[in-house]
Amino acid sequence: MKVKFKYLLLFILIIVPFEHVFSKKNNHLVIHGSYTFETYDGQENIAVYMSLFNTSDKDIQIDSFSSDLSSRIEMHDIKFTNDIAKMVMIKEVVVKGKSELYLQPGGKHLMFFGIKEKLNDGDSFDIQVNLKNGTTHNVKTMVLNKNLKSKYLN
Numbered sequence: 001m002k003v004k005f006k007y008l009l010l011f012i013l014i015i016v017p018f019e020h021v022f023s024k025k026n027n028h029l030v031i032h033g034s035y036t037f038e039t040y041d042g043q044e045n046i047a048v049y050m051s052l053f054n055t056s057d058k059d060i061q062i063d064s065f066s067s068d069l070s071s072r073i074e075m076h077d078i079k080f081t082n083d084i085a086k087m088v089m090i091k092e093v094v095v096k097g098k099s100e101l102y103l104q105p106g107g108k109h110l111m112f113f114g115i116k117e118k119l120n121d122g123d124s125f126d127i128q129v130n131l132k133n134g135t136t137h138n139v140k141t142m143v144l145n146k147n148l149k150s151k152y153l154n
């Protein structure tokens, strides 16, 4: 009995700190610079851009993106076939260990379908980035003046 207890104690002392370090590492995702552009009347879909940084050396898998603004959000990339740009959905979103994922005009973006309100210059809204490990990052997103759009695209 006494010996078994000793082993249990040893087990707790070794495993618990490891678990702690591991779960902390899994949270090393930093997201900033999230923005979109104001919408025109009747516009239902928008593209959102942001930068995601994984400071850990483990890959971070993203399960989904959610927001009060839309019930359908997908990550897209733009692929060219014979000079024709086409949007393709990225099903498995992964931010690789020690690397960045940039969503920017002309490339990867979040696509919001059927947005519920008009977005005006200066507005902001929240996006939830839901990770596979169960944690959620809340990302504040700025709505920029549409006159800035051409600048960002060049």
Ligand SMILES: [Cu+2]
Residues within 6 Å of the ligand: 047, 076, 087, 109, 110, 111
């Ligand atoms: Cu798209």
